[in-house]
Amino acid sequence: MDLVEKKLQSELVYEGGFLKVHKDKVLLPDESHASREYILHPGAVAILALTPDRQLVLERQYRYPAGRVFLEIPAGKIDPDEAPEQTARRELLEETGYQAASWRYLGTAYPCIGYSNEQISYYLAEGLQAGERQLDEGEFLEVLTLPLEQVMQMALSGEICDSKSIVGLHWLAAYLDGRLPGAAV
Structure with missing residues (x-):
């Protein structure tokens, strides 16, 4: 079965600083029509910054749309003409002060496929040097480090509950266990 919807018409409803909201008219696989509203996003990165003693660098930050403070892994949006790994290096330094000697790509996820094209590329950063x-x-946030095992438990208990951090922790665990392609045990 062909599941692809074909764009018939597109309207830019809103253009902000980095998000664009569109409303499109589409042709469905059964030849009927529907409308689709979605957000175009420039993409983002998320960083799992791990110290030699298995402490993970985290941020405590207020997130306005959800109206609360979250404990999460460092992340940020990709600037125009910037490679994702370059964004990861920049964001880690800007937000936490850390620089990493070693970087490893872990994977890419789409966090909001029902209403956005956002992609988040995940990186493991090791060999950290504080700065x-x-x-x-x-931008206001608090930086802290916690033992990786404690962070994993916080994700399981719901204390860490943003999807970006949960996906990153999943891939980090798989990498450390040797289950992620290219991982070293």
Whole structure:
């Protein structure tokens, strides 16, 4: 069965600083019509920054849309003409002050497929060296490190509950256990 929907018409409903909202008219596989509303996103990265003693670098940050503070892994949006790994290096330094000697790509996930094309590329950062944070204007967050096993339990208990962090922790666990392609045990 052909499940692809074909775009017939597209309207840009809103264009913000980095998000664009579209409303399209589409042709469905059964030849009927429907409308689709979605957000175009430039893409993002998420970083699992792991110390030699298996501490994970985390951030505590208020997220306005959800109206609460979250404990999460460092992340950020990809700037125009910037490679994802370059974004990961920049975001880790800006948000946490850490630089990493070793970087490994873990995978890419689509966190909101029902209404956005956002992709998040995940990276493991090791060989960390602490330095000075370079937060963007208007960016407020607290940086902390916690034992990896404690972080995993916090994700299972729901204390860490954003999908970006949960996916990253899943891939990190698979990598550390040697179950992720290219992983070293």
